[in-house]
Amino acid sequence: MAAKSILARVRSLYGRFERPVSSLSLVGGFVFEALTLRRVDLFWDNFWVAVHLAIVAVCAVWINLLPDSSNGNTASPETDPHRLHFWLVNVMQFFFGGLLSVYLIFYFRSGSIGTSWPFLLILAAAFIANESLKRHYARLSFQIALLFFAIYLFAIYVVPMLLHRIGTSIFLISGAVSVAAIGAVLVVLARFSPQRLTGRNRTGVFGVIAGVLIVVNGLYFLNVIPPLPLSLKDAGIYHSLVVNGPGYYTVTSEQQAPGLLGPFGFLKRYLGLRQTLHIRPGDSLTVYTAVFSPTDMRTKIVHEWQYYDRAKGEWITRGRILLSVVGGSDGGYRTFSVEPAITAGPWRVDIETLGGQVIGRLKFNVVVQSAEPPLRTDTIGAQPRRPKARSAGGPESASPLPAAAEGNWMSASAGAGRVEAHAMRAGHVTRKDNSAFFINLGHDPA
Incomplete structure (x- = not known):
């Protein structure tokens, strides 16, 4: 009797303070996940997402097996804490909020607000509105629409990790997997409660599935969905970059703008704030990026250099540099490209997938002046270990590590406003004239 009394009191208290408790738990869960979610390819993080999906699916089916949950024919059982329906709805709402928070974190880390804001806005609005949608x-x-949307967003980045590839065909496979998964849920529901999938219910269910498919595919082909599982971990615009070893660089940047990921780098990258760079006539600029890719995934990215032609009122592409990325490093795979023909005015560099999805965007204004701006020197990456060399008949000694000792390299030269890149073997790159410059295809940081 005492246990039943305590349970009844808990139900009553929760019913009275349901809204603040639910809101607090949702915000707390979001903060916790933002601090603890590390990598999109970690097993336990994805296992946790899969558990959330399974719980939402079970609740959706269970609710529709209850005799009092048929299209609101009873007096709002979802508002009565003494009814099972009430608790199933609350559990489903809570775990769907958890899914939205995970997706918002992962997709926000992967995209650029300048290009992905419509998709991120949809996720943020759904997360915020989750509390006010309980009656639906x-x-x-509504349950099927939410579940299918959540499954789809999960498949979009999990399927590429399983197949170690990204691209349009992989995205379409993700869609097929999502349709199969929601189809399995509907088969279970039809098996145990066939009356729920008749008449207007049936039309509504297939209508929302088609609607989610159209919206998600439309956003993808508009290049609005961030390119998970890739993400930009680090980036910067520099006056020069010297390769000291695999993934170990010395860079120079203006003292007032020490690279994109300084104290305000987060705002510069995600809010599209511009840097102002001062160069002398004929100077070049270097864009450095570190792109995260899951373990065992090899792909290619593009650095697209563009300047704004004020006379034409449009962005003009100066060069598209194809770079390789190898997955597995927490800090991202390091690459860089150089533009030797910099002119005054607005510039931007889009870091894209081959399909055109924007991983990140660097925006900057160039001012040409006769005096060299004040520069600072920094290093990127850990200094590589030097191999030990044994002299003839003597003890082992350390020998310098050549700059091109390992890794893939590209030699590129600019001509007539475009950049052409040619792959070359490591250690065989030679600088023939002043028009040539080098592009590191990247190294997995130590």
Whole structure:
């Protein structure tokens, strides 16, 4: 009797303070996940997402097996804490909020607000509105729409990790997997409660599935969805970059703008704030990026250099540099490209997938002046270990590590406003004239 009394009191208290408790738990969960979610390819992080999806699916089916949950024919059982329906709706709402928070974190880390803001806005709005949508959770079509959307967003980045590839064909496979998964849920529901999938319910369910498919595919082909599982971990615009070894660089930048990921780098990258760079006539600029890719995934990215032609009122592409990325490093795979023909005015460099999805965007204004600006020197990456060399008949000694000792390299030269790149073997790159410059295809940092 005492246990039943305590349980009844808990139900009553939760019913009275449901809204603040639910809101607090949702915000707390978001903060916790933002601090603890590390990499999109970690097993336990994805296992946790899969558990959330399974719980939402079980609740959706269970709610529709209850005799009092048919299209609101009873007096709002989802508002009565003494009814099972109430607790299933709350559990489903809570775990769907958890899914939205995970997706918002992962996709926000992967994209650029300048190009992905419509998709990120949809996720943020759904996350914020989750608390006010509780009365809709009683509708089967609403439950299926949420579940299918959550499955789809999960498949978009999990399927590429399983297949070690990204691209349009992989995205379409992700869609097929999502349709199969939601189809399995509907088969289970039809098996145990066939009356829920008849008439207007059936039309509504298939309508929302088609709607989610159209919206997600439309956003993808508009290059609005961030390119998970890739993400930009670090980036910077520099006056010069010297390769000291695999993934170990010396860079020079203006003292007032020490690279994109300084104290305000987060705002510069995600809010599209511009840097102002001062160069002398004929100077070049270097863009450095570190792009995260899951373990065992090899892909290619593009650095697209563009300047704004004020006379034409449009962005003009100066060069597209193809770079390789190898997955597995926490800090991202390091690459860089150089533009030797810099002119005054607005510039931007898009870091893209081959399909055109923007991983990140660097925006800057160039001012040409006769005096050299004050520069600072920094290093990127850890200094590589030097191999030991044994002299004839003597003890082992350390020998310098050549700059091109390992890794893939490209030699590129600019001509007529475009950049052409040619792959070359490591250690065989030679500088023939002043028009040539080098592009590091990247090294897995130590």
